[in-house]
């Protein structure tokens with residue numbers, strides 16, 4: 001067997017225990033073949049590993065999942081800060097995005113992929129446009145992703161609006177299974193207020209027929225909830241239910257302003273929520289009731305949202321922010337503990353996106369990250385899970401593996417030319433800003 005051995009480390013197992021173990025990866029299948037003591041692994045797969053990754057002094061964890069982002073927004077990192085969602089989108093972000101070319105989107109997506117690989121993320125969900133270019137970047141980077149074209153119909157004529165919906169459905173049908181199956185897709189209306197009812201109803205029905213999930217921004221701000229309640233006399237998740245947009249394959253970003261009836265609807269339907277704590281804090285959107293969502297049985301994942309509202313794509317930051325904000329929201333220091341946020345960033349993310357991975361166990365997808373614990377800010381190690389949630393950062397990741405392939409070894413990214421990617425993105429971003437604000 002053509003196998004990769006991750007040796008000498010401690011491993012975070014699906015039950016939350018951390019144990020000394022080696023991991024044997026079947027590189028042809030892209031799956032984990034064995035996890036155990038060196039002797040156990042020798043017995044299971046033999047001694048002749050084709051390649052070895054050293055994990056001594058390190059913790060082997062499932063690859064992190066960034067379950068909601070707009071990856072090419074890396075080009076707008078630090079472009080417009082310190083504003084609430086609606087004026088931020090209308091006055092700054094949407095005018096800049098109107099100037100983005102497909103080549104810009106590809107440059108931004110590559111930069112995001114590079115940043116994610118370097119911080120131990122192996123899978124993400126992306127809502128944007130020029131998605132075939134994002135797919136190319138994902139393919140080259142070696143990551144896994146669930147991709148969709150974001151639809152906005154408000155402020156557009158009927159033909160343009162319809163074309164946007166059709167584009168999202170076409171992307172969902174055509175890109176599904178790309179990059180040797182590492183790319184899956186979804187129908188992605190931007191939100192329940194930025195897409196008109198008839199378009200939502202038709203689009204969701206077609207998505208169901210095509211067998212692709214639905215992903216949208218939901219209950220992000222009170223400004224977004226109020227018009228639905230005023231105009232329809234029902235909460236947004238009741239409206240979503242009426243649109244047939246709730247189900248076990250569907251995943252909604254934010255879920256900040258959800259009441260108990262909506263939490264019950266999400267739990268009952270199996271719809272996952274992607275919590276984006278940094279974006280919610282930065283745009284002052286509010287505090288999602290993460291503890292209550294989890295207690296109700298909702299699958300909760302973590303997302304960075306775009307780099308313009310975060311301002312990075314490091315899921316370690318999201319774990320820390322989720323634990324901190326979750327406690328504040330619940331007014332309870334025992335709420336959203338370390339183990340919960342680690343679970344949300346790994347298995348929760350994989351399950352929300354319906355992608356393999358999220359677990360270090362035999363038979364699971366070989367998506368993993370090796371975190372170096374030998375650092376002043378990670379000493380001593382009373383509890384490695386506590387460190388993942390509260391003390392470690394993306395730059396502590398030594399190696400990143402996705403689908404059995406090494407994407408980063410000893411902090412060197414093998415699938416992308418880091419320098420060229422960074423330079424291309426910086427150039428694209430400065431040209432973009434010049435087009436938006438002519439000198």
Ligand SMILES: N[C@@H](CCSC[C@H]1O[C@@H](n2cnc3c(=O)[nH]cnc32)[C@H](O)[C@@H]1O)C(=O)O
Pocket residue numbers: 070085089093094097127128129149150151152164190217220279305306309
């Ligand atoms: N085809 C659409 C594009 C939608 S992509 C998804 C959009 O979500 C925007 N976005 C980024 N972060 C957030 C957020 O937190 N809430 C809502 N929208 C966001 C992002 O800038 C992008 O415009 C069009 O014609 O405009």
Ligand SMILES: [Zn+2]
Pocket residue numbers: 068069070217253305306
């Ligand atoms: Zn978003």
